[in-house]
Amino acid sequence: xxxxxxxxxxxxxxxxxxxxxxxxxxxxxxxxxxxxxxxxxxxxxxxxxxxxxxxxxxxxxxxxxxxxxxxxxxxxxxxxxxxxxxxxxxxxxxxxxxxxxxxxxxxxxxxxxxxxxxxxxxxxxxxxxxxxxxxxxxxxxxxxxxxxxxxxxxxxxxxxxxxxxxxxxxxxxxxxxxxxxxxxxxxxxxxxxxxxxxxxxxxxxxxxxxxxxxxxxxxxxxx
Amino acid sequence: xxxxxxxxxxxxxxxxxxxxxxxxxxxxxxxxxxxxxxxxxxxxxxxxxxxxxxxxxxxxxxxxxxxxxxxxxxxxxxxxxxxxxxxxxxxxxxxxxxxxxxxxxxxxxxxxxxxxxxxxxxxxxxxxxxxxxxxxxxxxxxxxxxxxxxxxxxxxxxxxxxxxxxxxxxxxxxxxxxxxxxxxxxxxxxxxxxxxxxxxxxxxxxxxxxxxxxxxxxxxxxxxxxxxxxxxxxxxxxxxxxxxxxxxxxxxxxxxxxxxxxxxx
Ligand SMILES: Nc1ncnc2c1ncn2[C@@H]1O[C@H](COP(=O)(O)OP(=O)(O)OP(=O)(O)O)[C@@H](O)[C@H]1O
Ligand SMILES: [Mg+2]
Numbered sequence: 001x002x003x004x005x006x007x008x009x010x011x012x013x014x015x016x017x018x019x020x021x022x023x024x025x026x027x028x029x030x031x032x033x034x035x036x037x038x039x040x041x042x043x044x045x046x047x048x049x050x051x052x053x054x055x056x057x058x059x060x061x062x063x064x065x066x067x068x069x070x071x072x073x074x075x076x077x078x079x080x081x082x083x084x085x086x087x088x089x090x091x092x093x094x095x096x097x098x099x100x101x102x103x104x105x106x107x108x109x110x111x112x113x114x115x116x117x118x119x120x121x122x123x124x125x126x127x128x129x130x131x132x133x134x135x136x137x138x139x140x141x142x143x144x145x146x147x148x149x150x151x152x153x154x155x156x157x158x159x160x161x162x163x164x165x166x167x168x169x170x171x172x173x174x175x176x177x178x179x180x181x182x183x184x185x186x187x188x189x190x191x192x193x194x195x196x197x198x199x200x201x202x203x204x205x206x207x208x209x210x211x212x213x214x215x216x217x218x219x220x221x222x223x
Numbered sequence: 224x225x226x227x228x229x230x231x232x233x234x235x236x237x238x239x240x241x242x243x244x245x246x247x248x249x250x251x252x253x254x255x256x257x258x259x260x261x262x263x264x265x266x267x268x269x270x271x272x273x274x275x276x277x278x279x280x281x282x283x284x285x286x287x288x289x290x291x292x293x294x295x296x297x298x299x300x301x302x303x304x305x306x307x308x309x310x311x312x313x314x315x316x317x318x319x320x321x322x323x324x325x326x327x328x329x330x331x332x333x334x335x336x337x338x339x340x341x342x343x344x345x346x347x348x349x350x351x352x353x354x355x356x357x358x359x360x361x362x363x364x365x366x367x368x369x370x371x372x373x374x375x376x377x378x379x380x381x382x383x384x385x386x387x388x389x390x391x392x393x394x395x396x397x398x399x400x401x402x403x404x405x406x407x408x409x410x411x412x413x414x415x416x417x418x419x420x421x422x423x424x425x426x427x428x429x430x431x432x433x434x435x436x437x438x439x440x441x442x443x444x445x446x447x448x449x450x451x452x453x454x455x456x457x458x459x460x461x462x463x464x465x466x467x468x469x470x471x472x473x474x475x476x477x478x479x480x481x482x483x484x485x486x487x488x
Contacts, residue, residue, distance in 0.1 A: 051385050072391040084382035088404035097400070098390035151390060 001027045001062055003155055003187060008057035010043055017043050018054070019211040025155070030181060030188045032198035035208030041191040042081075044208075045159050048189065049078050061154065077148030077186075079158040083140045085132040091143050092128040095119070098151035118146040121180065138169040145177060149184050156181060156188040162197065174200050248466055252459035263460035268437045272445035273464060279353065279441065280421040283360045287417050288410065290361075291368025296402075299376035314370075316363050325430025328359050351433025356441060359427040364420045368413035375409045376402075408483040415479065419472040423465065 003025040010018040017040045025031055033041045046052040048059060050071030058067045066074060086094050096115045099105050106114065119125045122142040132140055141161060148156060161177065162170040178201050181188050192198050198205045199219040206213045253260050263269065298310055316324065332349040333339045339349055349355055383405075387397045403410075425443040432439045440448065442465050449458035 049389055051388065071388045072393070074389075075391070076389060078386065078389040080382055080386060082380075082382050084386040086383055086387070086401055087379075089400075097387070097392070101387075101390065101392040101396045101400075103391075147386075147390070 001025075001154065001187060003062075004060040005044075005048065006058045006060065008044065008047060008054045008059075010040075010047065010052070010054050017211050018047075020057070021208075021211070021213055022057075023206055023213060023216075025187045025189070028182070028185055028187055030178070030190070030201060030203045032202035032205045033189060033191045033208055034193070034195060034198045034205050037193070039208040040211045041208055042159055045078075045157055045189065045191055048155075049076055049157050050074050051078075074155075075151060075153050076155045076157055077151060077153030079141075079144045079148050079156070079161045081160045081163055083132075083144040083164070085140060085144060085147070087132050090129050090131055091124070091135070092119070094132070094143055095146045095150050097147065102151070114150060118150055121183070122146045122176075137165045138173060141165060141173060142176070145180060149180065149186075152184070153186055156184070156186050158188065158190040160191050160193065163193070170197070171200075177201065245466060248459055248462050251455065252463045255456055259456055260460050260463075263454075263457040264464065266457065268440070269445055269449075269457065269461050271437045272440045272442045272461070275353070275356070275438075275440065276422050276442040279356045279360055280418055282353075282357050283364060283421045284414060284417060286357075286361060287364055287368050288414060290365060291413060292372060292406070292410070295369045295372040295376055295406075299373055300381060314366050316365055321359075321363055321424060321426030322430060324362050325359055325427035328355070328362065328427070328431055332358065350431050351435070352439055355431035355433070356428050356439070359431050360421045360424055363424055363427050364417045367416040367420065368410065371409035371413035371416075372406045375406050379405050408479065412476070412479050412483070415472055415475045419469060422468055 005021060005023040008018050008021045009016065021040070021044055023031070033044065035041055043052065047054050050069060054067070058065055060066070061074075086097065089097065092112075092115050095118050096111045099111045099114060105111075115128070116125070119128055122145065124139060124142060127135065127139065132143070135143065141164075145161070158177075162173060165173065174197065190198075190201065202219055205217045205219060207215050207217065252263075294309070294313060298306060298313075329350055330336050331338050332355070334343055334348070334350070342349065349358065383401050384397055387401045392400070423443060424441075425447070428441055429444055429447075432441065432444055434440060434444060434448070436448070442461060446458050446461045446465065449455075449461060
């Protein structure tokens with residue numbers, strides 16, 4: 001798998017927020033997008049996810065141009081900053097949702113099996129019937145992760161996945177997220193404010209500033 | 224001491240202004256005994272009025288739900304020129320006196336109005352029949368559902384919908400599984416309010432109904448008619464039906480408030 005972001009431009013009301021962003025991902029690679037507030041990280045991630053559209057530029061996945069492909073057909077798993085868990089669904093229903101709405105998707109029994117497997121993987125097997133409001137921040141984060149991985153995504157996108165957590169949980173979840181991503185064998189783009197987080201998780205770190213990727217670095221020390 | 228006095232005062236006020244009139248309706252309706260009461264209710268004209276009222280409400284309800292959900296959705300999720308104007312406009316029916324609303328509809332959709340006149344050659348008549356009653360009822364009730372849903376949509380935000388989108392759900396699946404469960408209590412509440420108002424509306428309906436006995440009289444109109452005919456027993460008997468419907472609505476509303484989630488405003 002390779003994924004290429006080519007020369008993406010995006011303006012809001014005449015202000016250019018992305019000024020020609022290019023980036024490519026190798027198979028299974030974990031890239032952190034690091035940059036100050038307002039530098040365009042979320043905008044870029046939304047464009048990659050298909051939740052927003054670029055003014056120009058293209059997205060190419062394994063040689064296929066997916067720039068105009070609807071979000072739902074991209075098979076990219078997204079973890080939102082707010083987690084965006086479905087508040088009226090249980091943990092199990094949240095995780096299984098992507099499989100349930102899939103056209104010609106797996107049977108009910110198959111979905112249940114896969115959900116159980118994912119619950120095992122995120123180490124929350126007892127919480128299948130809880131609602132999101134009954135979970136801690138760290139548990140919500142893991143459910144959001146499992147929900148994104150359930151559809152066996154081709155790429156994992158995370159927008160500041162740890163920012164709503166306190167420092168301790170944050171650090172302990174890092175290695176877990178990295179392990180889940182490795183195990184799923186999926187490439188990942190993670191937006192973050194936090195240099196240490198980027199160092200701990202990423203294979204490469206793309207530094208963004210004012211709508212551009214200014215440098216691409218390798219992490220200083222690998223955790 | 225002051226507290227007790229205030230409580231007494233409030234109770235007295237409620238008793239005089241709310242409880243007593245309701246009790247009086249039933250007392251007067253049964254004053255001449257069960258037989259007369261039943262005969263009054265079973266009067267063909269009164270029965271026709273009950274039927275018309277229920278039919279009109281049943282037509283208004285689904286239309287209102289569709290319109291209310293759609294407009295709340297558009298206002299909560301899209302940014303477009305005129306959005307604020309729409310927000311104010313949709314509340315207009317609450318501000319306008321119902322009788323004025325009725326007259327406006329007559330002016331436009333009546334036989335001499337632009338729309339009414341244009342449709343007349345095709346044999347389509349909009350006023351002085353069920354259509355007219357439904358149209359004005361829609362007007363007076365149109366804010367209810369929308370106002371209940373809009374704050375919920377605003378508060379819940381669109382993250383869940385976006386998440387569902389990236390997980391491959393189509394528009395209908397997102398509405399059915401993500402949006403609807405979030406707005407269901409507001410929707411139920413708005414529906415109850417719409418029902419109560421649609422059945423009880425007098426002013427606007429009286430202008431456009433045409434008041435044809437046994438045909439275009441809704442229950443509130445029929446009650447007034449009976450009363451003006453010096454048939455007080457008939458009027459009060461019919462009034463018990465309308466009051467009964469209102470009490471049922473009130474009970475539903477109470478249940479929703481008790482068992483529904485805390486409301487957003
Ligand atoms: N829908 C929008 N309409 C108008 N301007 C927008 C919109 N979304 C983002 N912007 C603007 O684009 C710029 C980049 O926003 P973006 O959310 O991508 O930044 P970010 O790097 O994710 O910042 P943060 O670290 O604070 O999340 C900001 O100046 C923001 O105000
Ligand atoms: Mg952001």
